[in-house]
Amino acid sequence: MVNTLDPKQFGLNSRTSLLEKKNKIAIVIDRKSRIIMKDGIRILDQAFKVQKIKRKPVVLLTSAPVCSKTKTFLLENDISIESLV
Numbered sequence: 001m002v003n004t005l006d007p008k009q010f011g012l013n014s015r016t017s018l019l020e021k022k023n024k025i026a027i028v029i030d031r032k033s034r035i036i037m038k039d040g041i042r043i044l045d046q047a048f049k050v051q052k053i054k055r056k057p058v059v060l061l062t063s064a065p066v067c068s069k070t071k072t073f074l075l076e077n078d079i080s081i082e083s084l085v
Helices: 037-053 068-076
Strands: 003-005 017-020 025-029 058-062 080-083
Touching (some): 025 037, 037 058, 037 068
Parallel strands (some): 025 058, 058 080
Antiparallel strands (some): 003 017
16 A cells, blocks of 8 residues: 655655655655766655654655666665655
8 A cells, every 4th residue: 555645744845746655655756867976865855754753664656767876975874765656
């Protein structure tokens, strides 16, 4: 079962898309352009805001390719990356 969450309750921009699965929360990025380090830093900030309120692991759910440096950065900070497709 997947629920959509209101990003404003976490202090995030209203354009941020969040999904709640059984035991984790997903930040959804559905675009074609590559996710670079600047995006990775923003995603990490969003993940910390979500984890302050809900004590669940956060994953990145994306259809875009992720830069290898960004992928390493996110994995080191306990944010796994899953494919949206």
